[in-house]
Structure formats: structure tokens, C-alpha cells
Amino acid sequence: MxxxxxxxxxxxxxxxxxxxxxxxxxxxxxxxxxxxxxxxxxxxxxxxxxxxxxxxxxxxxxxxxxxxxxxxxxxxxxxxxxxxxxxxxxxxxxxxxxxxxxxxxxxxxxxxxxxxxxxxxxxxxxxxxxxxxxxHAGQRLAVATVPVGRKPILDRDGNPLQDETPLQVAGVKPAKIKDPGRLCEELSRVTGFAQDRLLGRILSSPPQDFVALATFGRNKYQQIKDKLAAIPGLEIVTDNPPVAPKSPVQIVGRVTAITAEAEQQLGGPQRAGDTIGRDGLQRAYQDQLTGSTETRIVILDSKTWQQVKELKAWPGRQNTEVRTTIDSRMQSAGDDAVRGSRPAALVAVQASTGEILAVSTSELNQEKDALAGKFAPGTAFSIIAAHGLLKGGLDPEQKVPCSADRTVGGARFQQPGILGLVAPSFQTDFAQGCVTALASLARRINGPALASSAAEFGIGTGWRLPLRSFSGSVPGAGDDAAVAKVIAGQSARVSPLSMALVAAAVDSGTWRPPVLVLSPEQPVTTSEPSARPAPGPVALDATVTGRLRTLMRAGVSSGSAHAATAPGGTVYGVASQVTQTDKKQRRTLSWFVGWQGDVAVAVMAESGDPGTAATMAGSFFRDSNVQP
CATH class of the missing domain: 3.10.450.50 (Nuclear Transport Factor 2; Chain: A,)
Incomplete structure (x- = not known):
């Protein structure tokens, strides 16, 4: 056979x-x-x-x-x-x-x-x-890795939005370690990292290479440096990755060395860059900023540790910088404008693109409050209400009394300090932010028409940003009282970002969704859960927006937003004050919503002075040198 x-x-x-x-x-x-x-x-x-x-x-x-x-x-x-x-x-x-x-x-x-x-x-x-x-005889296998350093987050001009920060890296050269098992046992006891993973990394690496095992920030290292120094064979080297965030700190995000807890989630005692984004863009773009480690399977000479042959190589995923829309000069001006002891937030966007130029806060969180906060806008919401009223045929010169007290459908509205304006025009009421006059127009517009105007300004639509955001909400309004509360900005909820985009839409004639990152693209977080596709630009009625610009110019030139006046160009805007009560928390909010040149802003400050936000906006326009 x-x-x-x-x-x-x-x-x-x-x-x-x-x-x-x-x-x-x-x-x-x-x-x-x-x-x-x-x-x-x-x-x-x-x-x-x-x-x-x-x-x-x-x-x-x-x-x-x-x-x-x-x-x-x-x-x-x-x-x-x-x-x-x-x-x-x-x-x-x-x-x-x-x-x-x-x-x-x-x-x-x-x-x-x-x-x-x-x-x-x-x-x-x-x-x-x-x-x-x-x-063959006298040879061994090994896994050689080439970690990639973390890339920076940049502003729109390519300048880094973080500084280098020294981190301490603990590691070994396996060829110098007599008892790797004992070393890993002691390092595990000090750091909490899994002993078997530490040992596996040492035994699998080329013996002559430095093998990073754990990385520590300054505070953690100071706490355990004596214990680390007592471990025979353990070496400490300093790395300087770009991880200390500049303003806007909470938008850029913080970075931390991988902890034992994070190691359990990520797998392995080491990961490309050896740092992890805790929040902000550093977290949202973790994979892009760190890439992935190059890995090679090699054969080494067991005596010389020289590479004999490479059996397989995986190049890893290339990491990349993240380029944002932030304008560092305007960010600095925004920070200076809101700096103080009171809670405040300022968001500036480029009106012609929707790109976010600055996010500044004082005692508030830039992401949770400025981008995703839910606040009552007061009569700043009259921009949207006026849009609906003008579309419905309201003449800006129509006389609408501004009284100190008015009841609409059973809902009471009060306007202190406007006594004597018996029969002003709608334009004057808008400029002065007269809540009683504006609420009295509830019978001129219904709830669906208000909701339609709000949607044209992006309110309640699903944005797509890499960070949390809130596009706003308008409750259903089935009677005059409910409509009046929406017009007065008492029942609607908005974020400073959503209102900055409203101002941008009036300025440019087109509402545009917000943009925070120019490159690279990545899956993003919607402003609120929704099965709807991401909204695109919405062209507004040119005649109506033209009239809105006239109204908002009056708001600064002769109205309650006059404190926003700044040299070097014409400022348009409205100011408002509203008392918001949520979950037994009562706060009085001052708003300014407007623009100068191609830069639209929304400022919100917790203050009993209705002109506080407008004053902050004027400071921002002045210091940022916005071009008309």
C-alpha cells in the first residue's frame, strides 16, 4: 500500500x-x-x-x-x-x-x-x-510594543489647549530583574495593579527594553514614592505628556494616569499613552488622542537578546490631534468678562458657521451648565416669540401697553420699574423687555406657532456634539396663560449655548447647529435622546429676520441691554431678568443675548441686577476686539 x-x-x-x-x-x-x-x-x-x-x-x-x-x-x-x-x-x-x-x-x-x-x-x-x-535552540519568543505618546487638543489656530505635565513612570528592564515575581508582588501591594498582569508584561517583553508598568501623577507619586524606592530593580523615569488643561478647562478635560481601577476596565497594566481622559474632550476623544500600541511578535537570541526574526507585526491605530473651534483670544476675553464671585456663563459662537469660539464660566461648569444647562431665559426668549408674532403679521409699531401688573388667562405677570410707559410700541416693549406687554400678546399667537418658531431656531432639536448639550425645550401651550408664560420665557428652558445660536441665527439669517471640533470626526453625543436625524442649517425668513435685527439693535441703543455697548462696532441684543424656581431652589437670572460683527453671545449671570449679563457682554466685545 x-x-x-x-x-x-x-x-x-x-x-x-x-x-x-x-x-x-x-x-x-x-x-x-x-x-x-x-x-x-x-x-x-x-x-x-x-x-x-x-x-x-x-x-x-x-x-x-x-x-x-x-x-x-x-x-x-x-x-x-x-x-x-x-x-x-x-x-x-x-x-x-x-x-x-x-x-x-x-x-x-x-x-x-x-x-x-x-x-x-x-x-x-x-x-x-x-x-x-x-x-530554534537558544532562542525565545517575545512581544515587543511601541507605545505612542498622547496627542494634544488644539484651538482653532493650532495652539495647544494644555500644558505639559510631569508624570512619574515606574518600570523595569527585565534582564536586570532577578526575581520578577517578587517585584510584581510588592508593586501590586503598593499600587493595587494586578500582580499577574504586571508579571506577564515583564516576562513577555524583550529583556533589554524598558517596560513601563504604572504611571503616577504628582500627588499620588508623593504619597507612595518611598515605598516604590524600596522595591529592588524598579526604575522611575519622568514623562511630560500634554495633559494639564488650559481654558476652557472643563471643555478640554482632565487627564489622569491609569489607576488600578481603570486598568481593570481597559485591560492590561499599560495602554498607549498610559493616560486616560477623565472628562471633556479628553474623554470623548480618548481613542483618537492615544491611538493604539504597535505590537510585534519577535524571536530573540536567548543570550544576547538581539532580535533574530520578526514573526508578525500590527502597526496599531495612529493617534491624532484634536482640533477645536475655540478661539483662545476670545476665550480669555470671556473668562475675564465673567470672572467674579457670582455664578455666570458666557458662550460665544461664530454666527456664520455655528462654531463655538468661547465657553467661559464662573462658579458654573462649562459643559454641564454652559452647554447643557436648563435655565429659564426670561424675556430673552422674546426673540423667538417676536419671530412668530412678526410672521403672523404683527406690526412692530403697534401700540402695546406696558403696565406694572397684568393677568393673562389667569396667569399674573409683573414688570417693576416701567411705570409711565402707557402706550409704547411693540418695538419699545421688546427693547425694554416689558414682560407684561409681551405676555399680553398671547392671543396673537398659539402654542403650535410658538413651537414652530422655536424649532426654526434649533430649540428642542437633536444636536450632535462630542460633549453633552441641551438645545432647549418649549412646553405645550394650550391656553392663553400657557402661551403667555412661554412668550415671557418662564416655562421654556434653554442653555446659554442654545441662546447664543439663536442670536447667531438672527445675525446671519440662518440657524446652524453648533460645532466644537473641526477634526477628526467621531461618534458624537446628541443634545438629548432622540431618534431624529441631526438637524442641518435652517434658512430664516429674510423679511422677519430683518425686523428682528431692528428690534435687537433698539435693545442695545435705547433699551435694557444698553450696558452691552462696546466700541469698534454695533452691538445688537436683548437683556432680561427672570426668577427661576426648580426643586425648591430659587435663583434670579440676568441674561444678555446678542451679537457684534460675526460673533454671537449669550451671557447668563445669577444676579439681582438685570444689567449684569449685558455688562459682561460689553466687556467681552471690548476685550476680544470683535470686528464689525
Missing amino acids: SARARAVRAVLALGLAAPLLTGCFEEPSPHEAVRDFLLGWQSGDYAAAARRADGDPATVRRALEDVRLQLDAASIRFSIKDIAHDGDDGRADFHAEVDLGENNPLWQYDGLLPLHLVGGEWKVRWSPSVIHPDL
């Missing part, structure tokens, strides 16, 4: 089909020898595998165990591709899949088990090439 006729071939997955093989073949047959060897190796029963090899059992056991350690493998799985024998000699071709652990690739390769009969029993002819065809 020919050798080909005598060959028995099988293709099976060991983890699934091995139990079916028991009893299927009787010795002498190579199948059980191949099965037992690969199953023992796969399951970690190295003694069982060694019994099926012709080498020294202790040598075989140690070699197979070392492979898992040298690769820091989470698992190794095999499948038999082919088994053939002719007389006393045979061979088995197998396929190996090595899981290199979380955040690492799957290494696959084909191997060969040479077989021969020894005393009537099939054995694997042992040599290092059983592990991998290219591995």
Missing part, C-alpha cells in the same frame, strides 16, 4: 471535537498522540503534553509554559489541519490562535508536529520548532 493510501487525514477543532476521538483509533495511531499533546498545551496541562513527546519531560513542560509567559497569552487554541504517517514516521499540521490579551490582536500561525514511533508508541519529535517553525 502506498504512503498516500496509508495516510489518514483529519480536520478538527480540538476544543470541540477532541472528546469524539476517544476510542475512535487504536494504537499504533498518531491521532491520540497529536490530540493529547495539543490539548495538554492548550489547556495548560503541560505534563500531559510532555508525555506525548520524546524529549526530557521537564524540558518540554518548561518550554511550553514559557511560551504562554513569553507571549503573555490569555489563551492558545489549536485545530488539526492534517495528519499523515508512513511507516514509523509521520507529521501533523496544525493551526494556532494565540489571544495576546485585552486590547491586543489575535496572532495566528501554522505549525508542524514531526512524529515517530518510539517503542510502539507515537511521540512528537521534540525541538523548539514544535512551538513555531522558525524557533
